[in-house]
Amino acid sequence: MKLTLAEPKYLKESITIISDLVNEARFKITKDAIELVAMDPANVAMVLFKLLSSTFTEYDVKNDAQIAINLSNLKQILRRANSNDMITLELGQENKLKIQLKGTTTRTFNLPLIDLEEKEQKIPDLKFPVSINMPTGIFNEAIQDADVVAESVTFLAEPKKFTVHAEGDLSEVKIEIKEDNETKVNIDGNEKIRAKYSIEYLKKMINGSKIADEMTIRFNKDYPLKLEYKALDKVMLSFILAPRVEND
Numbered sequence: 001m002k003l004t005l006a007e008p009k010y011l012k013e014s015i016t017i018i019s020d021l022v023n024e025a026r027f028k029i030t031k032d033a034i035e036l037v038a039m040d041p042a043n044v045a046m047v048l049f050k051l052l053s054s055t056f057t058e059y060d061v062k063n064d065a066q067i068a069i070n071l072s073n074l075k076q077i078l079r080r081a082n083s084n085d086m087i088t089l090e091l092g093q094e095n096k097l098k099i100q101l102k103g104t105t106t107r108t109f110n111l112p113l114i115d116l117e118e119k120e121q122k123i124p125d126l127k128f129p130v131s132i133n134m135p136t137g138i139f140n141e142a143i144q145d146a147d148v149v150a151e152s153v154t155f156l157a158e159p160k161k162f163t164v165h166a167e168g169d170l171s172e173v174k175i176e177i178k179e180d181n182e183t184k185v186n187i188d189g190n191e192k193i194r195a196k197y198s199i200e201y202l203k204k205m206i207n208g209s210k211i212a213d214e215m216t217i218r219f220n221k222d223y224p225l226k227l228e229y230k231a232l233d234k235v236m237l238s239f240i241l242a243p244r245v246e247n248d
Contacts, residue, residue, distance in 0.1 A: 001029060001065060003089045004058035008081040010235045011051060013210040015078055017237065018047050019071035020204040026068045026116050031061050037121040045201050048123065048238040055234045057086075067097060068116035074099075077109045124240065126226060128218035129188040130157040134177065136209030136229070139217065142175040143202050149173050152244045153199050155219055158192040160185055162217075166199070182214075195219045196244040205239040212237075219243075 005011055018025070018036070025038040036049040053059040077099050081087055085103040092098035096110040146153040146166035156163040160179040166172070179185050187193065197219075208215065208229035216228040225241045 001062065001089075001091055002058060002060045003029075003034075003056050005055065005087045005089075006057045007055070007234075008078070008083065008085055008087050010055055010211060010231065011087065012078040012081055013207075014049055014051065014235060014237055015071060015075050017204070017207045017210065018049060019075045020207070021045055021047055021201075021239075022071060024068065024070050024114060024116060026066055029061055029065045029067065031064070037123060039121060040201075044198070044242045045205075046121070046123070046240040048236070048240070050236045052234060052236075058088075065091065067091070068114045069097065069111065070114055073111055077111060080107065080109075124224070126218075126224060126240070128220055128223075128226065130193050130217075130219055131186045132157065132162050132184065132217040133186075134162070134183040134215060134217070136206070136213055136215045138177060138183065139215060140206045140209055142177070143199065143206050145173050145175055147199050147203060151199055152196050153202065154194060154196045155217075155225075156192060156194045157185060157187055157219070159187060159190055193219070193221055195221055195223060195225065196246060197225050197241055198244060201241050205241070208237050208239070211235055 021040045022038040025036050028035045032053050034051045038047050081101045082103050085101045088100040090098040092110055095113045097113060099109045101107045142164040146164055149168040149171035150166035154165045162177045162185050164175040177183055205227050212229040212231050218226040222243050222245045228238045230236045
């Protein structure tokens with residue numbers, strides 16, 4: 001296989017974001033895309049990643065392949081890529097991934113592949129009654145506001161409004177986001193739907209805003225949350241996060 005990217009951003013930013021949640025991962029390389037499905041070590045969050053072949057200037061894959069890599073090592077190499085460097089990925093000799101960064105100079109790194117337990121991650125079949133489309137910046141601000149006062153955050157969806165609420169020992173914050181040209185709140189029926197999630201995980205996931213300006217949020221009562229970031233014909237990055245269930 002030989003894959004060349006003229007825009008390092010999508011691979012570089014995605015790997016940086018994923019490596020905050022997952023240490024080691026298996027990539028599936030097909031004729032259409034590079035894909036990854038991985039769980040964080042605590043089994044609280046799942047990452048779904050797809051970098052489409054249309055993002056690459058050269059995408060030569062004869063047969064489907066799977067490669068397992070230490071993500072923090074891959075991140076360190078990709079961080080050395082400048083914004084106008086060409087990145088080429090090839091399966092090299094001796095079970096290594098050859099990564100070439102070509103700009104004013106040509107730099108070649110060889111990253112060892114690792115052995116990962118053959119455990120196929122099943123993507124859960126989730127059904128959501130709530131779907132909110134909104135600019136990533138507004139959601140990021142809401143999570144950062146909530147982080148000031150608490151460790152968990154409550155999402156409340158109702159017709160034409162999405163509320164983010166966090167309560168600590170002494171402090172409290174409520175962010176009301178009303179439907180407008182940019183934010184759309186879609187709910188099955190007219191009921192209010194409330195769920196609670198960990199801010200620590202959300203702070204890592206909202207970095208998806210580095211690859212997309214808009215996002216989709218889906219959730220349900222005491223049910224996983226799904227955040228989706230997409231750059232059309234280039235990359236898709238999604239996160240599934242387990243809820244914080246509390247006995248009222």
